Amino acid sequence: MGGSAVVAQTTVDTLGELLGLGSLSAIEDFLLSFVVAAGIVVFILTLVAVSGIWGKRKITAAFTDRIAVNRIGPFGLLIIVADAVRLLSKELIVPEGVDRPAYDIGPFVMVASALLGFAVIPMGSGVQLADPEVGLVYVFAVASIASVGLVMAGYSSNNKYSFLGGLRAVAQNLAYEIPLVLTAASVVLFTGTLQMSGIVEAQATPLVEVGGLGINSWFAFVNPFAFLLFMAANLAEVGRNPFDIPEAPTEIVAGWQTEYSSVYFVLCYLSEFIHIFLGGAIITTLFLGGPASPIAGVSVIPGIGWFVIKMLAIYLFTQWMRSAIPRVRIDQLIEIGWKGMLVLSFANLVLTAVIVGLIA
Amino acid sequence: MSLEQPERPGSDVVGVTEDGIDYDALEALLGEHVIGREAHLNAEAFVVRPDEVAAALGTLRDEAGFDHCSCVTAQEYEDRYESIYHLRKYDDPTQEVGVVVPTSKGEPVSQSGNEVYRTADWHEREAYDLVGIEYEDHPDMRRILLPETWQGHPLGMDYNAEKAQVVTLREHANPLEEDHRAGESSDTMFVNIGPHHPATHGVLHLKTTLDGEQVGDVDPDIGYLHRCEEQMCQQSTYRHQIMPYPDRWDYISAGILNEWAYARAAEDLAGLDVPEYAQVIRTMSAELCRIASHFLALGTFALDVYGDFTAIFMYSTRDREVVQNILEDLTGQRLMFNYLRLGGVAWDLPEPRQEFFEQIRDFLDELPGRLEEYHDMITSNEIFQMRCVNTGVLEPETAKSYGATGPVARGSGIDYDLRRDDPYGYYDQLDWDVITEDGCDNYSRVLVRMQEVEESAKIIDQCVTLLEQWPDDERTIQSNVPRTLKPEADSEIYRSVEAAKGELGIYMRADGTDTPARFKIRSPCFSNLQTLPEMSEGEYIPDLIASLGSLDIVLGEVDR
Numbered sequence: 001m002g003g004s005a006v007v008a009q010t011t012v013d014t015l016g017e018l019l020g021l022g023s024l025s026a027i028e029d030f031l032l033s034f035v036v037a038a039g040i041v042v043f044i045l046t047l048v049a050v051s052g053i054w055g056k057r058k059i060t061a062a063f064t065d066r067i068a069v070n071r072i073g074p075f076g077l078l079i080i081v082a083d084a085v086r087l088l089s090k091e092l093i094v095p096e097g098v099d100r101p102a103y104d105i106g107p108f109v110m111v112a113s114a115l116l117g118f119a120v121i122p123m124g125s126g127v128q129l130a131d132p133e134v135g136l137v138y139v140f141a142v143a144s145i146a147s148v149g150l151v152m153a154g155y156s157s158n159n160k161y162s163f164l165g166g167l168r169a170v171a172q173n174l175a176y177e178i179p180l181v182l183t184a185a186s187v188v189l190f191t192g193t194l195q196m197s198g199i200v201e202a203q204a205t206p207l208v209e210v211g212g213l214g215i216n217s218w219f220a221f222v223n224p225f226a227f228l229l230f231m232a233a234n235l236a237e238v239g240r241n242p243f244d245i246p247e248a249p250t251e252i253v254a255g256w257q258t259e260y261s262s263v264y265f266v267l268c269y270l271s272e273f274i275h276i277f278l279g280g281a282i283i284t285t286l287f288l289g290g291p292a293s294p295i296a297g298v299s300v301i302p303g304i305g306w307f308v309i310k311m312l313a314i315y316l317f318t319q320w321m322r323s324a325i326p327r328v329r330i331d332q333l334i335e336i337g338w339k340g341m342l343v344l345s346f347a348n349l350v351l352t353a354v355i356v357g358l359i360a
Numbered sequence: 361m362s363l364e365q366p367e368r369p370g371s372d373v374v375g376v377t378e379d380g381i382d383y384d385a386l387e388a389l390l391g392e393h394v395i396g397r398e399a400h401l402n403a404e405a406f407v408v409r410p411d412e413v414a415a416a417l418g419t420l421r422d423e424a425g426f427d428h429c430s431c432v433t434a435q436e437y438e439d440r441y442e443s444i445y446h447l448r449k450y451d452d453p454t455q456e457v458g459v460v461v462p463t464s465k466g467e468p469v470s471q472s473g474n475e476v477y478r479t480a481d482w483h484e485r486e487a488y489d490l491v492g493i494e495y496e497d498h499p500d501m502r503r504i505l506l507p508e509t510w511q512g513h514p515l516g517m518d519y520n521a522e523k524a525q526v527v528t529l530r531e532h533a534n535p536l537e538e539d540h541r542a543g544e545s546s547d548t549m550f551v552n553i554g555p556h557h558p559a560t561h562g563v564l565h566l567k568t569t570l571d572g573e574q575v576g577d578v579d580p581d582i583g584y585l586h587r588c589e590e591q592m593c594q595q596s597t598y599r600h601q602i603m604p605y606p607d608r609w610d611y612i613s614a615g616i617l618n619e620w621a622y623a624r625a626a627e628d629l630a631g632l633d634v635p636e637y638a639q640v641i642r643t644m645s646a647e648l649c650r651i652a653s654h655f656l657a658l659g660t661f662a663l664d665v666y667g668d669f670t671a672i673f674m675y676s677t678r679d680r681e682v683v684q685n686i687l688e689d690l691t692g693q694r695l696m697f698n699y700l701r702l703g704g705v706a707w708d709l710p711e712p713r714q715e716f717f718e719q720i721r722d723f724l725d726e727l728p729g730r731l732e733e734y735h736d737m738i739t740s741n742e743i744f745q746m747r748c749v750n751t752g753v754l755e756p757e758t759a760k761s762y763g764a765t766g767p768v769a770r771g772s773g774i775d776y777d778l779r780r781d782d783p784y785g786y787y788d789q790l791d792w793d794v795i796t797e798d799g800c801d802n803y804s805r806v807l808v809r810m811q812e813v814e815e816s817a818k819i820i821d822q823c824v825t826l827l828e829q830w831p832d833d834e835r836t837i838q839s840n841v842p843r844t845l846k847p848e849a850d851s852e853i854y855r856s857v858e859a860a861k862g863e864l865g866i867y868m869r870a871d872g873t874d875t876p877a878r879f880k881i882r883s884p885c886f887s888n889l890q891t892l893p894e895m896s897e898g899e900y901i902p903d904l905i906a907s908l909g910s911l912d913i914v915l916g917e918v919d920r
Contacts, residue, residue: 064674160551164573164901241666242743250559250664251905326666326743329902330573 010128011036036129040118044274047308051315052273053080059316063323092262099156106156107260107267109149114274116142120196121281124291124303128197135196136188139282140181143237146275147173150246153268154256165255168330169239169246175337176236176243179345183230186345186352187219187286200290213295220287226348227287231317233341234279236333239272240318242325245333280314281307373425381455386424390416398460401628401853405444405458413461413471414497417445421476425449426457427760429477431854431882433867434487436517441468441493445480446854446867446882450760450774453782453863458854463493472498479763482890490515490590505583505919515591548576555584559664559905562915566892568904575904578893582886585919593879598626598845599702602879607696609883610917613652613684614860616645616691619700624784625855625866626702630847635836636786637827638704643786644823645690645699647816648683648720653860654767654809654816655680657912661806662738664909665747665902672737679730682723689716702845704838709827717824724824727817731810739806748803752895752907755800762894763887766862767812768911771805773798778858790822802903802910809912844874854882861885861912881920885913 012032016023054069054077061068069076094103120135122128132138147170154166188194191202206214207221220227236243247255257268284290288310291303299306328336375386383404387394393416396407408416420426426447433444445459463470472495473480484495485504492513495501503510509527512519553559553566560566563584569577589605596602606618620642627634634642659676666672684694689710691699699706710716738744754764759772769776777794779787795811797804849872856865862884871877888911896904 064671065678066674160549168573241670248902251902253558323671324737326662326741326747327902328743329747329900331900332746 010131011126012129014126033129037119040123040127040129041115044115044118044277045270047311048270048273048277049080049084051312052269053083055312055315056319059319060323063320087266088263090262090265092264095158095259097158098259099158102152102156103259104264106149106153107264107271109152110146110271111267111274113142113145113149114271114278116145117278118281121278121285122197122200122290123281124305124307127304131195131197133193133195136184136194136199136286139196139278140177140184143275143278143282144173144177146271149271150256153260157256157259159259161252161254161258162256164252165246165248165258168248168252169256171330171334172236172239172243172245172337175334176233176341179229179337179341180233180237182342182345182349183226183233184282184286186223186226186349189349189352189356190219190222196285196290199285200292203289204292213298215295216289216292218287218289218294223348223352226352227283229341229345229348230283230287233345234283234314235318235321236337238276238279238318240276241322242328243333244322244327245330248327276315276318277311279318280311283314284310373423375424376455381457383457386420386457389423390419393419396460398458398852400458401851402855403456403458405460407460407462410461410463410470411496413443413445413459413473414475416459417447417473417476420447420457420459424457425451426455428453429473429479429483429763430856430863431865431867431880432473432480432483432487433854433878433880434491434493434515435869435878435880436491436515438517440465441470441491443470443484443487443493444852444854444867445473445477446865450769450776453776453778453856456854468493469496470494471496474498477763478758478761479887479890482886486886489513492516503583505586507583514588547571553904554581559908560915561660561908561913564889564908564913564915564918566904566908568901570901573900575896575899575901578896578904580889580892582889582915582918585915587916587920589920590879590881593881594876597874598630598847598876599841599843599874602626602876603700603702604696604698607698608916609881609920610653610859610861610864610885610914611695612656612860612914613680613687613695614649614914615693615695615697616642616649616687616699617653617857617859618864619697620646620785621855621857621859621864621866623700623702624857625853625868626845628855629851629853629868629870630702630845632703632841633839634704635839637830637835638837638839639786640823640826640830641705641709641837642700643790644720644820644827645687645697645705646785647819647823648687649697650816650860651813651820652680652683652687654813655683657767657809657860658734658738658806661802661906661909661912664905665744672734675730675733675737679727682726686716686719686723689719701838701841703841704836706837708835708837713827717828720820720824724817724821727813731813734810739803739810745803747902747906748801748806748910749799750801750803751899751903752802752805752910753800754891754895758894759800759891762891764862764891765884765887766858766860767805767808768862768888768891770794770796771808771910772800778856778863782856784857786823786826787819790819792818792822802906805910805912846870846872846874848872856882859884861914861917862888883917883920885911885915885917886920889913889918 015032057068069079072078072082117139119129120138150169151166154162191199203216203218205217207217208215239246260268291307293299293306374389375382393408393412394406395409398405426449428448428450429445430448431446435442441463443461448456461470470493472484484498487493488501489503489505490513511525549570551568551570553568555563555565565581567579567581593602593605602622603619606622607615609618655676659673662672688694691697754772756772756774759769773796775796780794792815795808797807847870852869854865854867856863864884865882867880868876869878895907
C-alpha cells in the first residue's frame with residue numbers, strides 16, 4: 001500500500017520493443033496504439049459474440065430446463081455466424097419522424113463509451129492499452145457517456161415507449177452511478193492510487209499464507225461489503241434484473257431500443273453486452289485481483305485467462321439474476337438507489353476511511 | 361342504524377324462505393314495476409318496463425340481496441327486443457331471478473342497469489353492438505366487439521350478413537393519431553398498450569393515459585378476437601355440432617371446463633340425465649384442465665412481473681406438459697378436447713386403465729414438490745412481494761359490482777365457487793375446500809391459484825380412487841340421448857359452471873328446432889377484465905401490467 005505510482009509497461013511499449021523501435025516517437029506511439037486498440041476491440045467483440053449470442057442461450061437454457069441451440073455446428077456454436085448474418089441482413093427500418101442524426105448517433109455513442117472503458121483495463125499477460133494515473137476515474141467517466149446515448153436513442157425515436165425507456169435509463173443511471181463511484185472510492189482508500197495497474201498491484205499481497213500457498217488480498221475478501229454493494233449497483237448500471245427497467249419487456253415493449261432494427265439493433269445489443277463485460281472488468285480489477293490467479297504463487301493459466309474467467313463469472317451472475325429475479329418497479333428502484341444504496345455506500349466509505357486511517 | 365336495532369343478517373332480505381326463493385314476495389316487493397312474469401328453467405323472471413329498469417334492479421339488489429348481475433342477454437323476437445338481466449347472489453348462487461325488459465321494435469331503447477351493477481356497462485354495450493338495443497343513461501354507448509364503423513347489428517333479425525362492410529378511407533384513418541387526449545397543453549401522455557404488446561396475452565388494446573409513470577386512465581378496447589361464437593352456436597345443432605366450440609373460447613387448455621358449461625346448460629334444457637360414472641370422469645378431467653390453466657396463469661404472471669422468459673415460466677410450462685399428456689391420453693387431443701357429450705362423455709378411460717391411473721398418480725405425487733419449488737421461486741421472493749402485495753387492489757364491493765368471479769373474486773375474499781355453491785358433477789360428494797384470500801391484491805390472486813391447484817389435485821385423487829373401484833358392469837359413459845334434440849319451444853335457461861377463470865354461463869332459448877334460437881355466452885374474463893381500470897388507475901405502469909396478468913384473461917373468451 002502506498003502512493004508510489006506503479007508505471008506498468010503497456011502493450012504499446014512491449015510491441016515497440018518487439019519491433020525494435022527503441023523509445024517511441026509520437027507518431028509511432030499513435031500508430032502502435034491504434035493496432036493494439038484494434039486488437040483489444042476484436043478480442044472484446046469476439047468475447048461478446050460467443051457469450052452474448054451462444055453463451056447467453058446456453059446459460060438461460062440451463063436455468064430454465066431447456067436445451068437451446070444444438071443443431072448448427074458443434075454445440076450449436078455456428079449460431080453465432082447464423083445470427084450475425086441474420087441480424088445484419090435485415091432491413092434497416094428508420095421510422096418516420098425520428099430525430100436524425102441523434103437517432104443514428106445514439107447506438108454508436110453507447111458502443112463507443114463501453115469500448116473506450118477497456119482502454120485502461122489491465123487484462124493480464126501484459127495486455128493494457130494505456131495506464132494513466134486517473135485510470136479508475138476515466139473508466140467511470142467514459143462508461144457514463146452511455147447515458148447520453150440512451151437519452152438520444154430514447155428521445156429521438158419518436159416513440160413513447162422509447163421515450164419512457166430513455167427517461168427511466170437516465171433516472172436509473174443517476175441513482176446508481178453515485179453509489180458505484182463511492183464504493184469504488186473506498187477501494188481507492190486502500191490502494192492510494194487511481195491507476196488501474198496500481199489497484200491490481202495492491203491486491204497481490206497474500207492475505208493468509210500456508211506453506212507457500214496463500215489467498216491474495218483481493219478487495220472482495222478485504223472489504224466484502226463494498227464488493228456486494230458494487231455488484232448490486234453494477235446490475236443497475238448494466239440494466240439487468242432486478243434492474244432491467246429501461247428495457248422492461250412486457251411493460252414498455254423494449255424501452256429505448258424499441259424502434260431500432262437491423263444494424264442499429266445489433267449495436268444496441270452489442271453495447272449492452274459490452275457494458276456487462278466492462279462492468280465485469282471493473283469488478284475484476286477492483287475486487288478480484290485483476291488478472292491474478294486466486295491462489296498466490298500458483299498460476300496455472302496465463303493472466304489473461306484468469307481475467308476472462310473472472311469476467312465471464314460476473315457475466316454468468318448477471319444472466320443468473322435475469323433468469324431468477326423479478327424486476328422492481330421504477331419508483332422502488334429509485335427508492336432503493338437514493339435511500340438505500342447511497343446511504344450504505346457513504347457508510348462504507350466513511351468506515352473504510354476510519355479503518356484505513358487506524359491501520360496506516 | 362341505531363344501537364337498539366342490531367343487524368340480523370339475512371332476516372331483512374325479502375323473498376328468501378327455507379325452500380329457496382319466494383317469487384311472490386319478490387313480486388310484491390317490486391310492486392308495480394312488474395308487468396308480467398316468465399318462468400325460465402333456472403329461475404322465475406319478472407317483466408319490467410324499459411324505463412324502470414334501474415329502479416327494479418336497485419330494489420332487487422338492495423332489498424332482496426341480489427348482488428351479482430351475472431349476465432345481460434339481449435335478443436330479438438319477431439315482435440320485440442328483449443334484455444334479460446340474470447341476477448343471483450354471491451352468498452348463494454342457486455337463488456336466482458331474471459329481469460326481462462322488452463322494448464318495442466320501432467324504438468329499441470331501454471334504461472341502463474349500469475347505475476346499479478357496474479358490470480352492466482360492458483354487457484349492455486355488447487347488447488347494443490350485436491343485437492341493437494340502445495340503453496339510456498349509459499355512460500358510454502359505443503360498440504364494444506365490432507369496429508366502430510360497422511354497419512348493422514349481426515344478431516338482429518334483419519341483418520344482412522352478405523352485405524359487404526365498406527369502410528371508407530376517411531373512416532379508416534388512424535383514430536389514434538392525436539397524442540394528447542386532453543389537448544396539447546395537457547401534461548399527460550396517451551399511450552396505446554397493445555393490440556401488439558408483449559404483455560397483453562393476446563390482442564388486447566389498452567388506451568392508457570399516463571401522468572409520468574403513473575396511470576391516469578385505462579380504457580380496455582376489446583374485440584380483436586371476436587369470432588362470432590354465439591352466432592356459430594345458434595346455427596349448430598344441440599346434439600353434436602355445438603360441443604367443439606366451447607374449446608375455442610378459453611383456449612388455454614381449459615377446454616373441458618368450457619364444454620361442461622354447454623353440457624350442463626343443454627342437459628338441463630333438454631332434461632337429460634348423466635350417468636354417475638361419466639360425472640366422475642368429467643369432474644376429474646375438468647380439474648386436470650383447471651390445473652393446466654392455473655399453471656399457465658402462474659407462468660405468464662411471472663413473465664409479466666419478472667420481465668422475460670425466466671425460469672418460472674419454463675417450469676410451469678414443463679409441469680403443465682404432464683397434464684397435457686394425461687389429457688391427450690384421455691381425449692386424444694391436447695388443446696381442443698371435444699370430449700364431453702350431452703348425457704356423458706365421448707369414450708371411456710384409455711386401456712390399460714391401471715397404467716392411466718398410475719400416470720395421474722405419479723403427477724399428483726410430484727405436485728407438492730413442484731408447488732414448493734414455485735413458492736421458493738415466486739411467492740417467497742421479496743422482490744416479488746414488493747411488486748405484488750398491495751398493488752392492483754380490488755375491494756370486494758367493487759369486485760361484486762363488476763361481477764368478478766373465479767380466482768379474481770376469491771382473491772378479494774369473496775367466498776364464491778359454483779362447484780360448491782351450485783353443485784354439479786360429482787363435486788358435492790368429494791372432500792375439498794374453496795380457497796379465499798383477503799389481500800384483494802395481485803399477490804392474493806396468485807396465492808389463490810396456487811392453492812386451487814392443490815385442491816384440484818385433491819379432487820382428482822378422489823376421482824381416481826372412485827374410478828379404480830368402479831364395478832366393471834356399471835361403467836355407463838353416456839345416457840340414452842335422442843339422435844336429434846329438440847327442446848320445448850320457448851324454454852329458456854341460464855346455467856353456469858366454475859370454469860378456470862370464473863363463472864362461465866350459457867343462456868339458451870329453444871324454439872322447437874334442433875338449434876338454439878339464442879345462444880349467449882357469459883364469459884368470466886369479460887367481466888373480470890372490466891375491473892382493470894379500478895385496479896390500476898393511480899398506480900404505476902408495471903402494476904397495470906401485473907394486474908392485467910393477475911386477472912388471467914384469455915382474449916378468446918373475452919371477445920368470443
